[in-house]
Amino acid sequence: MKIIVIGAGVVGVTCAYELLRDGHEVEIVEREPAVAQAASYANAGLIAPSHSFAWASPKVPGILLKSFYRNDQAFRIRPTLDPDFWRWTLKFFRQCTAGRARTNTLRKLRLAAYSQARLHLLIDEVKPVFDHIRDGIIFYYRSEQSLKAGIANMRMIGDAGREFDVVDTARIVEIDPVFEPVRDKIAGGIFGHDEESGNSNLFTRELARACEAKGAVFHFNTNVERLIASGKKIEGIATGAGTMNADAYVLSAGVWSPHLTKPVGVRLPIYPVKGYSMTAPIGPDHAPPRLSAVDEDRLLAYCRMGDTIRFTSTAQFSGYDLGHRPSDFANILNVAHEIIPRAADYERADMRACLRPMTPEGTPVFGRGGFENLYFNTGHGHMGWTMAFGAARIAADIVAGRTPDIPLDGMTLARN
Numbered sequence: 085m086k087i088i089v090i091g092a093g094v095v096g097v098t099c100a101y102e103l104l105r106d107g108h109e110v111e112i113v114e115r116e117p118a119v120a121q122a123a124s125y126a127n128a129g130l131i132a133p134s135h136s137f138a139w140a141s142p143k144v145p146g147i148l149l150k151s152f153y154r155n156d157q158a159f160r161i162r163p164t165l166d167p168d169f170w171r172w173t174l175k176f177f178r179q180c181t182a183g184r185a186r187t188n189t190l191r192k193l194r195l196a197a198y199s200q201a202r203l204h205l206l207i208d209e210v211k212p213v214f215d216h217i218r219d220g221i222i223f224y225y226r227s228e229q230s231l232k233a234g235i236a237n238m239r240m241i242g243d244a245g246r247e248f249d250v251v252d253t254a255r256i257v258e259i260d261p262v263f264e265p266v267r268d269k270i271a272g273g274i275f276g277h278d279e280e281s282g283n284s285n286l287f288t289r290e291l292a293r294a295c296e297a298k299g300a301v302f303h304f305n306t307n308v309e310r311l312i313a314s315g316k317k318i319e320g321i322a323t324g325a326g327t328m329n330a331d332a333y334v335l336s337a338g339v340w341s342p343h344l345t346k347p348v349g350v351r352l353p354i355y356p357v358k359g360y361s362m363t364a365p366i367g368p369d370h371a372p373p374r375l376s377a378v379d380e381d382r383l384l385a386y387c388r389m390g391d392t393i394r395f396t397s398t399a400q401f402s403g404y405d406l407g408h409r410p411s412d413f414a415n416i417l418n419v420a421h422e423i424i425p426r427a428a429d430y431e432r433a434d435m436r437a438c439l440r441p442m443t444p445e446g447t448p449v450f451g452r453g454g455f456e457n458l459y460f461n462t463g464h465g466h467m468g469w470t471m472a473f474g475a476a477r478i479a480a481d482i483v484a485g486r487t488p489d490i491p492l493d494g495m496t497l498a499r500n
């Protein structure tokens with residue numbers, strides 16, 4: 085079958101790879117000049133099933149309301165009249181019960197763990213070089229109180245079979261000596277010894293080369309303007325370079341996926357949630373961390389990526405705007421100077437903003453909706469790098485008419 089994948093982020097390219105493995109003819113259409121230029125460019129790099137907690141939880145509405153009058157909240161709303169935002173937010177608030185948070189977290193965890201196993205198969209097959217670190221991730225807490233709450237929270241993840249260690253400060257320092265000078269600032273933490281990290285932009289570039297070796301064709305600088313529908317089928321896509329046709333289409337256009345489906349009558353429950361990303365170079369005189377970590381009190385992640393270190397933080401609802409100001413990086417710079425001041429050259433850091441394709445539940449959208457030959461693999465939110473490898477296999481299985489390896493409850497257009 086000839087298949088067009090729309091979007092060459094980590095999700096679209098891994099999906100293209102799995103479709104090629106199944107013997108399909110695959111073309112990938114991407115409006116940027118290269119792969120992984122949007123969310124897949126500057127994420128935190130964590131491959132962390134243990135961090136599958138649903139964002140919609142009982143305490144989040146309060147935090148969001150506070151963000152109207154305080155600028156120091158990790159979740160922030162910039163008020164807007166956009167009806168899509170309010171429609172999405174109402175659905176998000178409906179997920180903010182303890183029961184829904186649990187269901188959504190466990191579904192995300194199942195997909196993330198499956199995806200991690202698929203990643204290892206891909207690594208064996210393609211041998212990509214992507215600043216991969218397989219030695220675990222440290223989730224550290226600043227106070228006894230937040231540590232206690234964090235450990236209680238992790239019980240759900242542990243009960244579902246994910247292994248981790250609760251660690252005191254001495255053990256954290258042993259795992260990563262970068263914490264020695266600031267041990268008095270850390271109350272303890274959780275060590276996810278099976279977690280990993282890596283550079284998703286590098287990985288996607290490597291996998292794109294493997295796709296090309298299997299015969300895939302990439303159309304860069306090619307914007308998909310609209311889907312051409314006829315009855316129950318998509319007949320083609322209208323692009324800046326003319327009409328393109330295939331037997332089937334997989335939509336992996338990140339936060340922009342709903343823009344393509346809305347005109348043909350399909351509402352995808354995806355809205356952009358902006359995050360800030362800072363990448364600083366590590367020089368010969370720096371003392372970088374050995375592993376990636378999450379500051380659970382300041383809601384910030386950092387990741388060692390080759391000779392750089394990447395920090396990300398903040399979840400801001402401000403539409404599709406990709407702008408950023410120096411003040412948006414205040415939390416990141418504060419933590420960097422406070423916890424790992426000698427890790428990198430923060431004066432020469434590269435700053436970016438990028439958009440997470442979030443669904444209210446935090447689970448992606450697979451399957452079809454309305455059209456026989458239009459498949460979704462989109463909406464992976466804050467965990468698309470972790471979930472991409474499993475998601476790719478699931479999408480390819482659905483296209484082939486096979487039952488995916490894991491249940492997809494709550495991961496189709498019929499959200500339940």
Ligand SMILES: Cc1cc2nc3c(=O)[nH]c(=O)nc-3n(C[C@H](O)[C@H](O)[C@H](O)COP(=O)(O)OP(=O)(O)OC[C@H]3O[C@@H](n4cnc5c(N)ncnc54)[C@H](O)[C@@H]3O)c2cc1C
Binds near residue numbers: 113123440463
């Ligand atoms: C600050 C931040 C930190 C994150 N940290 C992590 C992390 O540590 N771990 C983790 O697992 N995940 C993380 N994520 C989430 C992860 O980065 C995303 O879920 C993932 O990159 C989404 O991939 P994607 O391919 O769906 O979207 P994208 O990477 O956004 O790719 C979509 C592509 O579609 C293209 N496109 C869109 N519309 C069209 C069109 N009409 N025509 C042609 N092309 C089009 C775009 O140009 C883009 O290249 C983070 C995200 C952010 C923002």
